[in-house]
Amino acid sequence: MDWDKLRIFHAVADAGSLTHAGDTLHLSQSAVSRQIRALEESLNTTLFHRHARGLILTEQGELLFDATKSMNKRLEAASARIRDSEEEVFGELRVTTTTGFGTLWLAPRLPKLYELYPDLKIDLMLEERVLDLPMREADVAIRMKEPSQADLIRKRLMSVRMRLYASKTYLETNKAPVEMSDISDHRLICQSLNSIQVAAGATLLQHLMTYDIPNTFTVNNYFGVLQGVINNIGIGVLPDYLTEDFPDLVRVLPDLESGEVPVFLAYPEELRQSKRIAAFRDFVQDEIFTHRRKMREATDI
Numbered sequence: 001m002d003w004d005k006l007r008i009f010h011a012v013a014d015a016g017s018l019t020h021a022g023d024t025l026h027l028s029q030s031a032v033s034r035q036i037r038a039l040e041e042s043l044n045t046t047l048f049h050r051h052a053r054g055l056i057l058t059e060q061g062e063l064l065f066d067a068t069k070s071m072n073k074r075l076e077a078a079s080a081r082i083r084d085s086e087e088e089v090f091g092e093l094r095v096t097t098t099t100g101f102g103t104l105w106l107a108p109r110l111p112k113l114y115e116l117y118p119d120l121k122i123d124l125m126l127e128e129r130v131l132d133l134p135m136r137e138a139d140v141a142i143r144m145k146e147p148s149q150a151d152l153i154r155k156r157l158m159s160v161r162m163r164l165y166a167s168k169t170y171l172e173t174n175k176a177p178v179e180m181s182d183i184s185d186h187r188l189i190c191q192s193l194n195s196i197q198v199a200a201g202a203t204l205l206q207h208l209m210t211y212d213i214p215n216t217f218t219v220n221n222y223f224g225v226l227q228g229v230i231n232n233i234g235i236g237v238l239p240d241y242l243t244e245d246f247p248d249l250v251r252v253l254p255d256l257e258s259g260e261v262p263v264f265l266a267y268p269e270e271l272r273q274s275k276r277i278a279a280f281r282d283f284v285q286d287e288i289f290t291h292r293r294k295m296r297e298a299t300d301i
Contacts, residue, residue, distance in 0.1 A: 005039040008032055009047065010068035013061065016054045089279040090119035096138040100222030101263075102126040105241050106142065106284075113283045120276065128196040128221070133268050140267040140277055142284070144198045147266040154266040155281065158288050160239045162201040162258035165249040170232040176252050177235070183253070184213050187234030189225050192218040204258040205237060244294050 011021040012032060022032045040047050047061035057065055097106060102124055110122060131137040134151050141147070147154055164183075166176070177183050190205055191197045195218075197205075217233055219225050226246070229236035235252055239261075243249055265284060271277050 002039070002042070005035050005042075006064075006068055006071075008035045009039055009064065010072060012036060012048070012055065013057055013065040013068070016056075018055070088119070089117040089275050091276060092121040092123055093276045093280055094123040094125060094139045095142070095280065096125040096127060096131045096140075097142040098128055098144060098221075099126040100239065101142060101144070101241075103223045104226065104239075104245070108245060109287050112287070113280070116283065117279055120279065133266060136268070139271060139274075140265065140280060143264050143266060144261050146262060146264050149266075151269045152266045153269055153272060154264050155285075157263045157265050157284065158241075158292065160241055160261040160263055162198075162204050162237050162261070163240050163254075164235055164252045164256060165229055165238050165242075166235045166252050167230050167232055168248050168250055170229075170234070171250055171252075176250075180211060180253065180256065183208065183235070184211050186213075187215040187217055188213045189217045189219070189228040189234050189236035191220060191222070191225065191237070195220040198258075198261045200258040200261045201237065204256075208237070240295075241291065243298070244291055 008021065008025060008027070011024050012018060015021040015024065018029050018032045018036070021027075022029045025032065036047065043060070043064075045060045046058050047064060048055040049058060095106075103126065107124065110124075113122070114120065125131065125138055130143065130147075131141065132149070133139075133141055133147075134149055142157070144160070146156075166174075166186075174186065175182075177186065188208060190208070191201065193202060193205060193209075215234070217228050219228065222238060225236045225238055226242065228234065229238065229249065230246065238249070240257075243251075265281060267274075267277050267281075
């Protein structure tokens with residue numbers, strides 16, 4: 001059915017007059033009449049009884065008016081939600097980040113975001129592949145390097161370094177390495193050099209492999225590496241942001257670490273005014289501020 005004809009029909013049925021409906025719609029009485037006739041012809045029915053006192057809906061007209069009233073109410077409700085969205089945060093937000101950062105840092109903090117915005121629906125996409133934000137494969141991304149795509153708003157969140165960690169239990173039964181050469185006495189848990197990872201992490205791993213480590217356990221993401229470490233398989237290469245949430249991790253060979261890995265939040269320019277994006281961005285920045293403070297406090301102890 002023609003939406004424009006339905007809009008005109010609704011105005012006529014509501015006003016009970018072609019002239020009054022025309023005034024509301026800023027159309028001539030003859031233009032309104034033509035549209036109503038065309039709608040009746042398309043439906044092969046009569047929608048109005050015409051008499052000197054005006055128009056009265058037929059039974060079929062009443063059925064259609066009930067439908068257009070329902071449509072009009074839904075449209076008004078949608079318009080109200082759109083207006084309200086200037087102050088409220090609701091709806092779906094598609095977030096993409098790496099498997100490690102998404103599972104180990106972001107996901108455990110999302111309950112706080114839901115407490116603030118219970119109507120927000122997060123679709124978290126964990127991929128090492130860089131999704132195309134301008135093509136709307138995702139709404140917002142947290143990436144372990146500065147985005148190179150054009151037309152993106154980007155915000156540097158923090159820096160990460162890859163370091164060596166073991167569990168307290170592991171070190172109770174295995175002597176902690178004191179020098180780099182001691183690392184060959186332990187099983188190294190790390191990502192494979194063939195897996196997708198940040199360049200700084202790959203560089204550190206290449207350096208470690210020069211020490212002829214006979215025993216390794218490789219996993220294709222940091223979540224798996226962490227599981228190996230906390231289950232006492234050996235010493236793992238992990239990002240430093242884990243120490244806040246996993247206090248049983250003990251850093252070994254503290255002079256060894258990767259280069260700095262910048263962490264960026266990015267989203268398309270066209271979503272600059274999105275309340276969902278703003279809420280998520282501000283939440284992540286607040287959590288990172290808290291994270292940094294706790295890290296400093298732990299260092300000062």
